[in-house]
Amino acid sequence: MEQSFIEARGANVHYGEKQALFDINLDIEEKRVTALIGPSGCGKSTFLRAINRMNDLIPICRFDGSLQIAGQEVYDPAVDVVALRAQVGMVFQKPNPFPKSIFENVAYGLKIHGMTSSKTEMADRVEWSLKSAGLWDEVADRLEQPGNSLSGGQQQRLCIARTVAVEPKVILMDEPCSALDPIATAKVEDLIDSLRKDFTIVIVTHSMQQAARISQRTAFFHLGKLIEVGDTSDVFTNPREEQTQNYITGRIG
Amino acid sequence: MPDGTLIITRSGRSRWRDSLIVAVMAAAAGVAILVTLGIVMSLVFETILFLKKIPISNFLFGLEWSPQTAIRSDQVGAEGSFGVLPLINGTLLISAIAMAVATPLGLTSAIYLSEYASKRARDWVKPALEILAGIPTVVYGFFAALTVAPFIRMTGGQFGFEVASESALAAGLVMGIMIVPLISSLSDDVINAVPQSLRDASLGMGATQSETIRRVVMPAALPGIAGSLLLATSRAIGETMIVLMAAGLAAKLSLNPLDAVTTITVQIVALLTGDQEFDSAKTLSAFALGLLLFILTLIMNVIALRIVKKYREQYD
Amino acid sequence: MINFTQQAGFGLRRRKRAEARFQWAGRGAILISLAFLVVMFVSIIRDGAGVVWQSQIAVTVELSADEVDPENIGDASFNSILKEALREAFPEVDSRKEKKRLYGLVSSEAAFEIERQIRDNPALLGGMQTLWVTASDDADLYISGQVDTELPEKQRRVSDAEIAMLDQLLADGMAREAFNRGFFTSGDSREPEIAGILSSLAGSALTLLVCFVLSFPLGIGAAIYLEEFAPKNRMSDLIEVNINNLAAVPSIVFGLLGLSIFLGTMGLPRSTPLVGGMVLALMTLPTIIIASRAALRSVPPSFKEAALALGATPVQAVFHHVLPVAMPGMLTGAIVGMAQALGETAPLLMIGMVAFIVDVPTSILEPATALPVQIFLWADAPERAFTEKTAAAIIVLLTFLILMNLIAILLRRKLETRF
Numbered sequence: 001m002e003q004s005f006i007e008a009r010g011a012n013v014h015y016g017e018k019q020a021l022f023d024i025n026l027d028i029e030e031k032r033v034t035a036l037i038g039p040s041g042c043g044k045s046t047f048l049r050a051i052n053r054m055n056d057l058i059p060i061c062r063f064d065g066s067l068q069i070a071g072q073e074v075y076d077p078a079v080d081v082v083a084l085r086a087q088v089g090m091v092f093q094k095p096n097p098f099p100k101s102i103f104e105n106v107a108y109g110l111k112i113h114g115m116t117s118s119k120t121e122m123a124d125r126v127e128w129s130l131k132s133a134g135l136w137d138e139v140a141d142r143l144e145q146p147g148n149s150l151s152g153g154q155q156q157r158l159c160i161a162r163t164v165a166v167e168p169k170v171i172l173m174d175e176p177c178s179a180l181d182p183i184a185t186a187k188v189e190d191l192i193d194s195l196r197k198d199f200t201i202v203i204v205t206h207s208m209q210q211a212a213r214i215s216q217r218t219a220f221f222h223l224g225k226l227i228e229v230g231d232t233s234d235v236f237t238n239p240r241e242e243q244t245q246n247y248i249t250g251r252i253g
Numbered sequence: 254m255p256d257g258t259l260i261i262t263r264s265g266r267s268r269w270r271d272s273l274i275v276a277v278m279a280a281a282a283g284v285a286i287l288v289t290l291g292i293v294m295s296l297v298f299e300t301i302l303f304l305k306k307i308p309i310s311n312f313l314f315g316l317e318w319s320p321q322t323a324i325r326s327d328q329v330g331a332e333g334s335f336g337v338l339p340l341i342n343g344t345l346l347i348s349a350i351a352m353a354v355a356t357p358l359g360l361t362s363a364i365y366l367s368e369y370a371s372k373r374a375r376d377w378v379k380p381a382l383e384i385l386a387g388i389p390t391v392v393y394g395f396f397a398a399l400t401v402a403p404f405i406r407m408t409g410g411q412f413g414f415e416v417a418s419e420s421a422l423a424a425g426l427v428m429g430i431m432i433v434p435l436i437s438s439l440s441d442d443v444i445n446a447v448p449q450s451l452r453d454a455s456l457g458m459g460a461t462q463s464e465t466i467r468r469v470v471m472p473a474a475l476p477g478i479a480g481s482l483l484l485a486t487s488r489a490i491g492e493t494m495i496v497l498m499a500a501g502l503a504a505k506l507s508l509n510p511l512d513a514v515t516t517i518t519v520q521i522v523a524l525l526t527g528d529q530e531f532d533s534a535k536t537l538s539a540f541a542l543g544l545l546l547f548i549l550t551l552i553m554n555v556i557a558l559r560i561v562k563k564y565r566e567q568y569d
Numbered sequence: 570m571i572n573f574t575q576q577a578g579f580g581l582r583r584r585k586r587a588e589a590r591f592q593w594a595g596r597g598a599i600l601i602s603l604a605f606l607v608v609m610f611v612s613i614i615r616d617g618a619g620v621v622w623q624s625q626i627a628v629t630v631e632l633s634a635d636e637v638d639p640e641n642i643g644d645a646s647f648n649s650i651l652k653e654a655l656r657e658a659f660p661e662v663d664s665r666k667e668k669k670r671l672y673g674l675v676s677s678e679a680a681f682e683i684e685r686q687i688r689d690n691p692a693l694l695g696g697m698q699t700l701w702v703t704a705s706d707d708a709d710l711y712i713s714g715q716v717d718t719e720l721p722e723k724q725r726r727v728s729d730a731e732i733a734m735l736d737q738l739l740a741d742g743m744a745r746e747a748f749n750r751g752f753f754t755s756g757d758s759r760e761p762e763i764a765g766i767l768s769s770l771a772g773s774a775l776t777l778l779v780c781f782v783l784s785f786p787l788g789i790g791a792a793i794y795l796e797e798f799a800p801k802n803r804m805s806d807l808i809e810v811n812i813n814n815l816a817a818v819p820s821i822v823f824g825l826l827g828l829s830i831f832l833g834t835m836g837l838p839r840s841t842p843l844v845g846g847m848v849l850a851l852m853t854l855p856t857i858i859i860a861s862r863a864a865l866r867s868v869p870p871s872f873k874e875a876a877l878a879l880g881a882t883p884v885q886a887v888f889h890h891v892l893p894v895a896m897p898g899m900l901t902g903a904i905v906g907m908a909q910a911l912g913e914t915a916p917l918l919m920i921g922m923v924a925f926i927v928d929v930p931t932s933i934l935e936p937a938t939a940l941p942v943q944i945f946l947w948a949d950a951p952e953r954a955f956t957e958k959t960a961a962a963i964i965v966l967l968t969f970l971i972l973m974n975l976i977a978i979l980l981r982r983k984l985e986t987r988f
Contacts, residue, residue: 057453072571074573078575079574080573082585083572083579083581084573085456085458086458086459086579087571087577089459090454092453098455098473108468109458109459112459112468112584163458267882271884271885275794275884278790278791278798279798280790281788281791282790282858284854285808285811286808286811289814295830298829357598358598360598361595362595362599365592365595365599366595369592382599382603385602387912387970387974389912389913389914389941389970391942392609392912393609395948395963396609398948399616430605434602461587463587463588464584466591484817487817490819491819494914494945498945521919522918522919525828525919526919540825543822546821547818547819547822550818550819554817558810558814
C-alpha cells in the first residue's frame with residue numbers, strides 16, 4: 001500500500017449552525033484516482049472543496065480538525081490560499097471556460113503565476129497541456145477561437161488542460177462529466193486515467209459505474225459521515241458496511 | 254348573491270363593460286407612443302421650417318454659432334450664423350470630462366460593492382451613493398457655479414493656468430459625480446450577472462480576487478459595462494441645468510477643459526427663454542438643436558439597451 | 570517540496586500588494602463620491618443656514634394725527650416718516666451722500682412694513698412709536714457678522730460710515746437678529762432681504778398636483794394593460810421599447826414638446842402650473858409605468874387564479890384581487906416619480922415658468938414658478954445676499970425630497986414585510 005498524500009483527521013465542516021461533515025478521517029494516496037461517492041447532500045462535494053479551501057468563499061462556512069497535504073496543514077494560518085490552489089487545482093461540474101480564446105484559457109494560470117519567461121516557452125507549455133488533455137489534435141489550428149465555441153466535452157477537456165498547465169500536485173474534480181453526453185464522458189474518463197501517472201486525482205461522482213471504471217480507491221459518504229473507504233474493487237464487490245451495500249445496490253440515494 | 258341564471262343574463266353587459274375598461278387602459282399605454290410621436294413631430298416640423306431659412310449644410314458643418322435676432326428684416330447678416338459644430342464640440346468636451354470622472358469612480362465602486370463589500374457595508378453604501386442620483390441637477394449647478402468653479406479657477410491660478418470663470422472642467426467634474434451612481438448601479442447589475450462558475454474557475458486555479466476580477470469578470474462583463482457607459486454618456490449629453498449654470502454661453506471650438514464652452518442644451522434654453530418671435534430662425538434653431546439632441550441620445554439609448562439586454566440573455 | 574505559505578513563490582508578495590492596492594482603489598472611489606456629497610451638503614447648509622435669522626432695525630417714528638390720518642392710513646407718506654425717524658436717530662448726518670447711506674440701512678420695503686404694522690394694530694397711532702423693520706441686505710451681512718472689517722473699505726460691500734452707524738444701533742439695542750418668518754411666508758422680490766419661497770412653493774405644489782392627477786391614473790392603466798391584458802404582439806413590443814426609451818430622453822426635449830404642442834398647437838396659457846404639470850406628467854410616466862409593472866409582477870399569480878376560479882371576470886380579478894395588493898408598490902413608484910418631478914427644472918424653463926412671481930398662485934391657470942426654477946433664478950442674481958436665499962431654498966427642496974423618499978422607503982418596507 002502506498003503512503004497517503006492527503007490526510008484528513010477529525011475534519012468537521014459547518015455551514016452556520018448546520019454541520020455538513022462529521023469527524024472525517026480519510027487518507028488519499030498519491031498518483032491514484034480516488035472517487036468520492038454517495039447520495040446528493042452527503043457531503044462529498046463539501047469535502048472536496050475543503051481540500052483546496054474553496055469553501056472559504058462561503059462566509060458562513062467553518063472548518064475544524066486537521067487536513068494535511070504532504071505533511072502540510074492546509075488550514076494553518078500561515079497558508080496562503082493562492083499558493084494552495086496553485087498546487088491543488090480544481091475542475092468543476094459544468095464546463096466553465098473563460099470568455100477568452102482557447103490559447104488564453106490554457107495560458108491563464110501560467111500568466112497569473114508568472115510561470116513562463118518567454119513567449120515560446122508559454123506556447124510550448126500550452127501545447128503540452130492541450131496534448132495532456134487529449135485536445136491538441138482537435139484545436140491546434142484554431143487556438144485563437146473563443147473557448148466557448150467548443151462542444152461541451154471539448155470545453156471540459158479544455159478546463160482540465162487549463163488546470164494541468166500549472167502542474168498542480170493534486171487535481172480535484174467535482175462531477176466533471178455530469179453535464180456531458182456518453183461519448184464525451186468516455187473521452188474525459190480516458191483522460192483522467194492517463195493523468196493518473198502524473199497527478200493525484202480526487203473525483204466526486206454521482207455515477208457508481210464511473211467510480212468503478214476510473215478509480216483505484218473509493219470513499220462512500222452518507223449524511224455527512226464517511227461510511228467506508230477502500231480499494232474500489234473491494235468497495236463495490238465486497239462492501240464492509242450495510243449502508244454502502246444498500247447504496248451500491250440502489251436502495252438509498 | 255345572484256344565482257347562476259342571473260349571472261348568465263348579465264354577462265353580456267358586464268363583458269361589454271370589461272372590454273371598455275381594457276380599451277381605456279390600452280389607450281393609456283398608447284399614450285407612451287403618442288408622447289414619442291409628439292416629440293418627433295413637434296421637433297421635425299419646426300426643424301423643417303428652420304431648414305427652409307438656413308441650409309442644412311450650414312447647420313451641420315458650420316464652424317460658427319452666433320444666432321441673431323434681426324432688428325430690420327433687410328439687415329445684412331440678419332439671420333446670424335447657425336453652425337452647430339462649436340456646440341457639439343462643447344457638449345462632447347464636457348461629457349468627456351464627466352465620463353472621465355464618472356467611469357473610474359463608478360466602475361471601481363461597483364466592483365468593490367459587488368465583489369468585496371460585506372452585505373452590511375453594501376446596505377449602507379449603496380443607498381448613500383443613490384442619494385447622489387436623487388439630488389436635483391439645479392443643486393449640482395449651484396454647487397458647480399458657486400463653489401467648484403471658483404475653486405478650480407483659484408487652484409489653476411496658483412499653478413499659473415488661465416482658467417475661465419465658467420470652465421468646462423467645473424461643469425464636467427460635477428456632472429461626473431452626478432453620473433457615478435448611474436454607472437455604479439448599472440455596472441453592479443452587470444457584474445452580478447457574470448456567473449459565479451467563472452469566478453470559481455479562476456479562484457480555483459489560484460488567482461487572487463483582483464486578478465479574477467480584472468482578467469475574468471471584467472472581460473466577461475465588458476459588453477454590459479459598455480452598454481451602461483453608453484447610457485451614462487447619453488445622460489451627460491442631455492444634461493441641462495449643470496451646464497446652464499456652470500458652463501458658459503460662448504460658442505467656441507476648443508478642446509481645452511479650462512476654457513468656457515457652451516453646449517446644445519444651454520443654447521436651447523438661451524434661445525427660448527426671454528422674448529421670442531415664433532418663426533424667426535433663432536427660435537426655430539432651438540428645435541433643430543432639440544431634434545439633434547433627441548436623435549443623438551436616442552441612438553445611444555437604443556444601442557445601449559440592446560447591448561444590455563443581449564448581455565443578460567447570454568448569461569440567463 | 571510542497572509549500573503552501575507566502576514563501577511558495579508564484580510572485581505572491583507582488584500579487585498580494587496588487588490585491589491590496591486594488592481594494593484600496595475601490596474604497597477610495599466610494600470615499601471620493603461620498604466625500605463630494607458631504608462637502609456639497611455642508612457647503613450648502615453653511616451658505617443657507619443664515620436665512621433662519623433676519624436682521625431688523627428699530628426706528629422711532631412719529632405717528633401723530635398730523636402725519637397719519639387714522640381714518641385714511643393709505644394717504645400718509647410712510648417713506649418720509651421713516652426717513653425722518655432715521656435722521657432723528659443720527660442727527661449728525663447731513664450731507665446728501667451720507668443720508669443716502671443712512672436710508673440704505675433699512676430695506677426698501679421698510680415703509681410698507683410700518684404701514685402694515687399700523688393697519689394690523691391701529692392702536693399704535695397717536696404718538697411716537699418704536700417699530701422694528703427689516704434691515705437692508707448689506708446691513709444684514711454686517712449685523713450677522715459676514716463682513717470682514719479687516720479688508721480695505723473698497724473691497725467690501727459695507728463702508729466705514731455704515732459700519733459706524735450700525736455699531737451705534739447695535740450698542741443702543743436698536744438692531745437685532747430675529748427669526749425670519751418672511752422667508753417662508755412671502756413671495757419672490759427684487760430685494761433679497763424680503764424675498765421668500767412661498768410663491769414658488771405654491772407653484773411647485775400646484776404643478777405636482779397636475780402632474781400626479783395625470784400621470785398616476787395613466788401610468789397605472791398602462792401598467793395594468795401591459796402586464797395583465799396586452800397580447801404578446803409587435804404592438805406591445807413597440808410600446809415596451811418606447812417606454813424604456815422615453816425614460817432616457819433628455820428632460821429638455823420634453824420641454825420643447827410642451828412649448829411646441831401644449832403652448833403652440835393647443836394654445837394653453839404660458840407659464841402656468843397646468844402646462845408645467847402636463848410636461849412633468851409625460852416625463853414621470855415611464856417611471857410610474859415601470860415601477861407599477863414591477864409591483865404587479867410581484868403579486869403571486871395564485872391571487873388572480875383564485876378569483877378567476879370563483880367565476881370573476883379577468884377585469885374583476887385584476888381590480889379586486891391584484892390591484893389592492895400591488896397598490897403600495899405602485900404608490901412607491903408614483904412618489905419616486907413625483908420626487909423626480911419636484912426637482913426638475915429644465916423643461917419648466919422651456920414653457921416659461923421662469924417668470925418673476927411675487928404673488929402666491931392660487932389656481933393652475935395663473936402664471937407661477939417652481940421651487941427649483943426659483944433656485945435657478947436666485948443663483949443667477951448678482952446680489953450677494955441671494956446666495957444665502959438660494960442655499961436656503963435648496964435646503965427646503967432637499968428636505969421635501971428626503972421626506973418623499975422616506976415615505977417611499979417606508980411604504981416599500983411595509984410591502985416587503987407582507988410577503
